[in-house]
Amino acid sequence: MTDETGSPQSITVVFRKRTRMDAYKDAFEAEGLTVQNASSRLFACSVVKAVLAVCDWLTAPTDRAQTRALLTDSPFDFTGAHDCFERAGYDLDIICAADDLDAETRDILCGLRDLRGQLGRFHRVPASVYLEDIIEQLALRADPGDQFTDLPAAQRVAALDALTSTVADWEADTQYPPAALGDLLAPFRAAPSEGPDIPSVTTDADVVFSTVHRLKGDQDDVIVLATPGFKLWDTGPFSQRFMTQGGVAALAPPTNVETAPDIELPPFDGGLYTPSGDSRDKQGAASRDIGLRWATEHWLDGADGGGPHLLGPDQLQSVAANERAEAWRLLYVALSRARDHLVIPLPKTLPGTAQPRDRWLDTLFETLEFSPGRTPTYAIDEPSSAGDLTIGVNDVDGSETREMYDTTLSVTGAVPPRRDQLESWVPRFLDPSTAYPLTDDVDATVSAHLFDEAIHTDTEAVADDLPITFETLGPEAVGTCLHEALLTLIEMDVPATEIDAWSKPVQSALQHAMQQITPQSIEMLPDTERGGLVSFFHVSVVSDFLKSDLWAQIQAxxxxxxxxxxxxxxxxxxxxxxxxxxxxxxxxxxxxxxxxxxxxxxxxxxxxxxxxxxxxxxxxxxxxxxxxxxxxxxxxxxxxxxxxxxxxxxxxxxxxxxxxxxxxxxxxxxxxxxx
The missing domain is CATH 3.90.320.10 (Lambda Exonuclease; Chain A)
Known part of the structure; x- marks a missing residue:
């Protein structure tokens, strides 16, 4: 797709789940398109696994078995050097002195040897610091030996940056030496889906793949909704053994307890409790109802005189209802992220019985008033727009292979609401902290807003009599530091009787904030600047804060x-x-x-x-x-x-x-x- 100037538009294909991303990627690449997956799991990528394998080795780096595991059974590929490793008995010093290693392999092995020599320091610094040391020592961002090619270079760098920043956020004030870090990250290494994604970076790919969750807060020129035909209840609470949500914590009954087979409790398909789920629903799919004693997704259509609702005990039913509500919220997110074009795949006829409350597909089909004869364009009444909503139809035979052509804009498109009545730009997302300057002078601030940069208000220079020298930290960093220190003090929840402007909690709060704000650590600040910052905080900030009505309200x-x-x-x-x-x-x-x-x-x-x-x-x-x-x-x-x-x-x-x-x-x- 191209815009009105003929320039290619950016395209994102969004998925509710990752299950079919690989199949779609293969299909797109078969058509000559390049694909970037913006929803890759951080702890599943090989370069992150390699960093953490080094951390595992650093728990006992002089142990030959540990060294053997790192060199032969880790994401590093040292296949060509295995004979050298065997001759050296997996002694790293002997290996580094060998003359039959290629330059790239030698650099990594010598880097490991140097890291081993820093082990004492790694027990004294935050984990994020020594993770950065590992990355730099082994040149993993540049990867000169092409050890990690599963990600494009920019994504590899983003993954390593995300690893260090994620660990820094998680460790807070607690320092984790390599062994403790392994324990902290073990659940996410075992199940990467429970951990964060790799941040998306700009690439030259034709198409970007993303989950709807990952897309929250983002937009693109063209959004393509993939796989709208799934059933909302495919992985519903009925399939879970243990679930927690809000104030509900529930454990399913045991599956090895026999129940009387002749007890029927209509309308429950599963009767009292049938954990095998071998009954069938009206569409012939596996049952989503395993009985009265556990969560179900069985609809009761007004048989009790009320409206349609999910059947079951209130607490369990609320979990199912909340999960379904979240699925519909995700559809809203997917449909509202397109700047210019929204592409929705629809079949000519719906498969099976219509299920508008159980599938996105049916609801879209119904809302768009779609039918096989709707081609090439048609309009539907859309009350929220200036007039009818025009929908373009690209009629494709799903069983036919089509030749690709370079064409101008197709008829597929939608008329944005009130385009002819809007100013040239309206914010899609707004931050209250920048709302005033943005709405006061759009032309001067829109660029900073779109690039997520700070929008400053012109103010007078800092007071001449401040005790702070601003040699290392500028006024913005100082303000942020002292603001963070106040919030930290409030979070510490210290009783009013145990606190004054110079008490230990106040000092701890400021030290924590300074460690967060300064480039590396508090030791970087010159004594005069650090002393002035401390004095101003205690005398001019905390003293007034502790005498304020706000502090009294916090206590009460x-x-x-x-x-x-x-x-x-x-x-x-x-x-x-x-x-x-x-x-x-x-x-x-x-x-x-x-x-x-x-x-x-x-x-x-x-x-x-x-x-x-x-x-x-x-x-x-x-x-x-x-x-x-x-x-x-x-x-x-x-x-x-x-x-x-x-x-x-x-x-x-x-x-x-x-x-x-x-x-x-x-x-x-x-x-x-x-x-």
């Missing part, structure tokens, strides 16, 4: 949530914008009363330039939180500033202000002045 609250995710929708002129933010502090004050607070660190005495931005941010949080809570809930919102200035500002903007500002981007004539 029934529950306190730090870095609480707040995500929702803002609708303006029929355009939906996803809002994703993170509130610094959310407190449940009891009795349906809640307090939202956003913390700011002031490095000068003027707040005029930033105040409207912060007030819109907290108003956006209040708007989203109101959607999550009961209608009767009362929400108080404030911006709390500490440092050169101590100030509390309470909800000057109404919660609806964000929608009003978004409407200006949509093209409404409504003014935002005064909001």
């Amino acid at each position: 609250a029934e529950a306190v949530y730090v870095d609480h995710d707040l995500s929702g929708l803002v609708t303006a002129e029929e355009v939906e914008v996803e809002v994703h933010g993170e509130a610094d502090i959310l407190m449940d004050l009891g009795g349906g009363e809640w307090q939202l607070a956003d913390l700011k660190i002031a490095l000068n005495e003027s707040l005029d330039a930033t105040q409207p931005r912060y007030e819109l941010q907290i108003a956006a949080y209040e708007h989203i939180l109101q959607q999550e809570l009961e209608p009767a809930a009362t929400i108080h919102a404030s911006v709390e500033t500490f440092g050169c200035v101590r100030r509390s500002v309470y909800g000057q903007f109404p919660p609806t202000v964000l929608a009003r500002r978004v409407r200006t981007l949509v093209g409404s004539d409504e003014s935002i002045s005064g909001t």
Whole structure:
């Protein structure tokens, strides 16, 4: 596909599961297309396995058996050097001195020898640090010996970066030497599907494959929905032995206990309990109902006088219902990520009996009012658009092999809603922290927004009398560090009677924040800069914080949530914008009363330039939180500033202000002045 200028468009094929990705990849490549899988498992790729194999070896690097395992039974391919290894008795020093090794193999083996000499240090530094040492020492990012070609070079680098950053996030304040790191990562090495994916990177591939889960928050020019014909209940809770969800934890009855075969409990196909699942449903597929004593996905169609609903005990039925709801939410995500074209494969006729509540395929077929005669285009009434929705049909014989041609835009396409009435750009995703500058001056900020870069507000320079020298850390890094230190202090949940501005918890919170923010460690900061930072935090930030009403509220609250995710929708002129933010502090004050607070660190005495931005941010949080809570809930919102200035500002903007500002981007004539 190409755009109106003839340039190729970016295409992503989305899957609900990875099961058929390999088959699709083979089919695409057979047609001459290159494919990048953006949903590869981090702990399944060979270069990550190699790094962790080195970690295993470092638990006992002088053990010949350990060395043999690394050199002959690991992702490293040293096949041509096995005779050399045998002659040397798997003594690494003798192997490195051998004269019959190729240069690339020798470099890796000598790198392993050097890593062995650093083992003592590896017990004193974070795991993410020595993982980076392993990667650099063995040149795994460059991979000059082509040891790891299962991924493109850019993806290999992304995988190694993801490994170190993931481990850094997981270890937090705990340091894991190689043996302990092995225990930490063992579940994900055994089941890579339980771990993270490799981050996607830009490549020259014709097509990108992704799961719908991986696509959340992303977009592409063309989205192709693969495999819409699966049944929602294929891997439902009825097939699980143990399940946990929300407040439900359930263990299936034992399968080796005999039950009376003549007990029938209609409408349960499985009667009391038939774990073998050998009964059949109306479509001839394996049963999703194994009886009354366990979760089912058996529909009861109004036989009890109510509407259709899933049958079974309330708690077990709620798990099945939630999993089905998530499947439909995934369909929404898949259908809403296309910027220009959405491609949906539909058969000319539905297979078997129509199952619109059990298959995406049937619901799409029904909603799009599709039939075999619909070609090449047709229109359906779409109330949310400016008029009819035009659908293009590319009629393909599924059993026929077609020759590929270079063509211009096909008739397949959809008319975006209100395209002729919209401004040139409307944000699909919005961060409350940058909403004010973005809606205030789109032209100046849109580029930074699209590239996920910081959008700064012009402010006065830092105060001249600050004790901080800013030799190593700039004002932004200092503000981030002190902000993180305050949040860490709150998370420590120290009783008010045991804390003051210079107490041990306060010092620990600052040290933790400095280790997170500085490039490598606190030791990098010159003494004068570190001393000034510590002094400013204790004297100007913490002292006021501990005397504030906010601190008293934190102590009295029934529950306190730090870095609480707040995500929702803002609708303006029929355009939906996803809002994703993170509130610094959310407190449940009891009795349906809640307090939202956003913390700011002031490095000068003027707040005029930033105040409207912060007030819109907290108003956006209040708007989203109101959607999550009961209608009767009362929400108080404030911006709390500490440092050169101590100030509390309470909800000057109404919660609806964000929608009003978004409407200006949509093209409404409504003014935002005064909001």
